Amino acid sequence: MKAITRIEQSLAMALASAEDASCPPKLASAVRHAVFPGGARIRPQLCLAVAQACGQDDPALSDAAAVAIELLHCASLVHDDLPCFDDAPTRRGRASVHWAFGQPLAVLAGDALIVLAFQTLAAAAGQSPARLPGLLKIIAGGVGMPGGIVAGQAWESESRVSLMQYQRAKTGALFVAATCAGALSAGADPSQWQALGDCLGEAYQVADDIRDVMGQADLLGKPVGQDAQHARPNAIANLGLSGAIEHFESLIQAAADSIPEGPAAQAMRDLVWQESERLVPRAACNAYREAASQSPQTAPASPTVGA
Amino acid sequence: MKAITRIEQSLAMALASAEDASCPPKLASAVRHAVFPGGARIRPQLCLAVAQACGQDDPALSDAAAVAIELLHCASLVHDDLPCFDDAPTRRGRASVHWAFGQPLAVLAGDALIVLAFQTLAAAAGQSPARLPGLLKIIAGGVGMPGGIVAGQAWESESRVSLMQYQRAKTGALFVAATCAGALSAGADPSQWQALGDCLGEAYQVADDIRDVMGQADLLGKPVGQDAQHARPNAIANLGLSGAIEHFESLIQAAADSIPEGPAAQAMRDLVWQESERLVPRAACNAYREAASQSPQTAPASPTVGA
Numbered sequence: 001m002k003a004i005t006r007i008e009q010s011l012a013m014a015l016a017s018a019e020d021a022s023c024p025p026k027l028a029s030a031v032r033h034a035v036f037p038g039g040a041r042i043r044p045q046l047c048l049a050v051a052q053a054c055g056q057d058d059p060a061l062s063d064a065a066a067v068a069i070e071l072l073h074c075a076s077l078v079h080d081d082l083p084c085f086d087d088a089p090t091r092r093g094r095a096s097v098h099w100a101f102g103q104p105l106a107v108l109a110g111d112a113l114i115v116l117a118f119q120t121l122a123a124a125a126g127q128s129p130a131r132l133p134g135l136l137k138i139i140a141g142g143v144g145m146p147g148g149i150v151a152g153q154a155w156e157s158e159s160r161v162s163l164m165q166y167q168r169a170k171t172g173a174l175f176v177a178a179t180c181a182g183a184l185s186a187g188a189d190p191s192q193w194q195a196l197g198d199c200l201g202e203a204y205q206v207a208d209d210i211r212d213v214m215g216q217a218d219l220l221g222k223p224v225g226q227d228a229q230h231a232r233p234n235a236i237a238n239l240g241l242s243g244a245i246e247h248f249e250s251l252i253q254a255a256a257d258s259i260p261e262g263p264a265a266q267a268m269r270d271l272v273w274q275e276s277e278r279l280v281p282r283a284a285c286n287a288y289r290e291a292a293s294q295s296p297q298t299a300p301a302s303p304t305v306g307a
Numbered sequence: 308m309k310a311i312t313r314i315e316q317s318l319a320m321a322l323a324s325a326e327d328a329s330c331p332p333k334l335a336s337a338v339r340h341a342v343f344p345g346g347a348r349i350r351p352q353l354c355l356a357v358a359q360a361c362g363q364d365d366p367a368l369s370d371a372a373a374v375a376i377e378l379l380h381c382a383s384l385v386h387d388d389l390p391c392f393d394d395a396p397t398r399r400g401r402a403s404v405h406w407a408f409g410q411p412l413a414v415l416a417g418d419a420l421i422v423l424a425f426q427t428l429a430a431a432a433g434q435s436p437a438r439l440p441g442l443l444k445i446i447a448g449g450v451g452m453p454g455g456i457v458a459g460q461a462w463e464s465e466s467r468v469s470l471m472q473y474q475r476a477k478t479g480a481l482f483v484a485a486t487c488a489g490a491l492s493a494g495a496d497p498s499q500w501q502a503l504g505d506c507l508g509e510a511y512q513v514a515d516d517i518r519d520v521m522g523q524a525d526l527l528g529k530p531v532g533q534d535a536q537h538a539r540p541n542a543i544a545n546l547g548l549s550g551a552i553e554h555f556e557s558l559i560q561a562a563a564d565s566i567p568e569g570p571a572a573q574a575m576r577d578l579v580w581q582e583s584e585r586l587v588p589r590a591a592c593n594a595y596r597e598a599a600s601q602s603p604q605t606a607p608a609s610p611t612v613g614a
Binding site (some may be wrong): 018020025075080084102104105107108112114115116119122126129130132137143144147155157173 | 325326327329330331332333334335338382386389392393408409410411412414415418419421422423425426428429430432433436437439440443444447448450451452454455457459461462463465472476512518559603612
C-alpha cells in the first residue's frame with residue numbers, strides 16, 4: 001500500500017474512533033474539516049519513510065505515530081489561522097476552520113485534535129508498550145514547551161527572537177519529531193535521524209518564506225505576503241530572496257547527507273530531492289538567478305514559481 | 308505530606324520541566340499564570356484520595372496523573388475564558404490569562420498545558436509502564452472527543468442539547484478521569500471508582516449553577532450570572548433553585564454511597580461531605596428553604612450564601 005493511502009486510512013480511523021452518537025456534531029465536523037482533505041502530509045510521510053528504513057516491525061505503531069504528528073500539525077494550523085494570529089480566511093484552498101465554523105469551534109477543534117493525537121498513540125501501543133513513553137516524549141516535545149511548535153508560534157509575541165530559534169521551534173521541531181518517532185516506532189535509535197528532521201524542517205520553513213514572497217497562493221494554499229504583513233521573522237528579511245534560495249539548497253543537501261547508510265538510504269535521498277522540487281521548483285530558482293545576474297540592481301522581487 | 312502540598316509541588320516540578328532558556332518567556336509566564344495560584348485543586352485531590360484508598364504503590368505515577376488532570380483543567384479554563392466564549396476578565400479572583408497576556412498567548416498557553424499534561428504522565432511511567440496506555444486513555448477520554456470537557460464546551464455551539472449530556476461532558480468527564488486515573492495509577496480496577504467521579508462531577512456542575520445565581524463572585528472566583536447571560540444549559544433553568552439544591556444533595560449522597568468498602572472508605576466519605584459543604588454551604592440551603600416555606604410565591608431568587 002502506498003504511504004499516502006496508509007496515512008489517509010489511518011487518519012480516517014483515528015477520527016472515527018473519536019466520533020459516536022454522544023459527540024457534538026458540529027465539533028466532529030470542524031475536526032474533519034481540519035484534517036480532510038489534507039495537504040501534502042509531508043510530516044507523516046517522513047515518519048513512515050524513516051520507520052520503513054528502520055525495518056518497521058510494528059506498522060500499527062508507526063501508523064499511529066504518523067497520525068499523531070499529522071493531527072498535531074492540523075491542530076496548529078487551525079489555531080494559527082484564528083483572528084488573533086493570522087486571521088486567515090482560507091487554508092489548503094478552502095475556508096479555514098474558524099471561517100467555516102466560527103471561533104469557538106475552531107479553538108475546540110484544535111484542542112480535540114491535540115488530545116486525539118495522544119489517544120491514537122496510546123491505543124496503538126499494545127504490541128510494543130515499552131516504546132510508548134519515548135514516543136510520547138518525542139512527539140510532545142515537538143509540540144509543547146520549551147521548543148515545540150506552540151513555543152515557535154509564541155515567539156511571535158516576543159520583541160526579541162533569533163530567526164533560527166524561531167524557525168527551529170515553529171517548524172523544525174515537528175519535523176524532528178516525525179523522523180525520530182518514525183525510528184523509535186520501529187525500535188531503532190531516534191538520535192540517528194534527528195539531523196534529517198532538523199534540516200528538512202528548516203528547509204521547509206525557508207521554502208515557505210520564499211513562496212510567501214513569490215506570491216503563488218495556489219501553491220501555498222493560504223494567502224501570500226503574510227510574513228511581511230504580520231512583521232514575522234523570516235528568511236527573506238534576513239537573507240534576501242537570492243540568499244534564501246541558496247540557504248534552502250544547502251539545507252536540502254545537508255538533509256540528504258545526514259541519512260544513515262543502509263539498504264533504504266537511496267530511497268530516502270530520492271524522497272528528499274523530490275520534496276525539495278515540490279517545495280521550491282528548481283526552474284523557478286534558476287529563472288530568478290538568471291534575471292538577477294543580468295540586472296543585479298533590478299532583480300525581480302517576486303519571480304513566478306514555475307516560470 | 309498533605310495532599311495539597313504534594314499537588315502544588317508536583318505542579319511546580321511539571322512546569323519547571325517545560326521551561327528552559329530556549330522557551331519564549333511570555334509563554335512560560337502565561338502558563339504559570341494559568342496554574343498558580345490555583346483554585347481548590349479538587350480534581351487532583353480526588354485523584355490522589357482514590358489512589359491512596361487503593362494502596363498507592365507508585366506515588367510518582369499517582370502524582371503525575373493528578374498533575375495531568377489539573378493541567379488539563381487549567382487549560383480548559385484559559386480557553387473557556389477567551390472572548391469567543393465567556394470573555395471573562397477575571398478568573399480565580401485575578402486577571403484571566405488573555406486579559407493579562409493577550410489572546411495569542413492565551414490560546415498557546417492552553418495548548419501548551421494540554422501537551423504538558425501528557426508529557427508529565429509519560430515521564431512518570433518508569434516504574435509501572437504497563438499502566439501508561441490505560442491512564443492515557445482514561446485521562447484523554449475526560450478531555451477530548453466524543454465525551455470529554457472539550458466536547459462539553461462544544462455543546463454550547465449546538466442548538467439542541469440535553470442538560471445531562473452537556474454537564475456530563477463539560478464537568479463530569481474530568482471528575483470521572485480523576486477517580487479512575489487515581490485507581491489505575493495504584494494498579495486498581497478503575498471501573499469501581501467511576502460512579503464516584505460521575506456523581507461528584509454532576510454535583511460540582513449543579514453547585515456551580517447554584518452559585519452562579521446565588522451571586523457570590525468571591526466564592527465562584529469569576530463573574531456571576533454568566534449562565535443566563537450566555538443562555539447556557541443550566542440546572543436552575545430546568546429545576547429552579549430549590550429543585551437544584553435538592554438535586555445537588557441527592558448527588559452528594561449518591562457519591563458517598565458509591566465508595567467501595569475498604570479501610571479508607573470512611574475517609575473518602577468525609578472528603579465528599581467536606582467538599583459538599585465547601586461547594587454549597589448547608590446553612591445557605593436551609594436559609595433558602597425557610598424563606599421559601601414561609602412565602603412560596605416570593606422565595607428569594609438569590610439568597611446569600613452563608614447567611
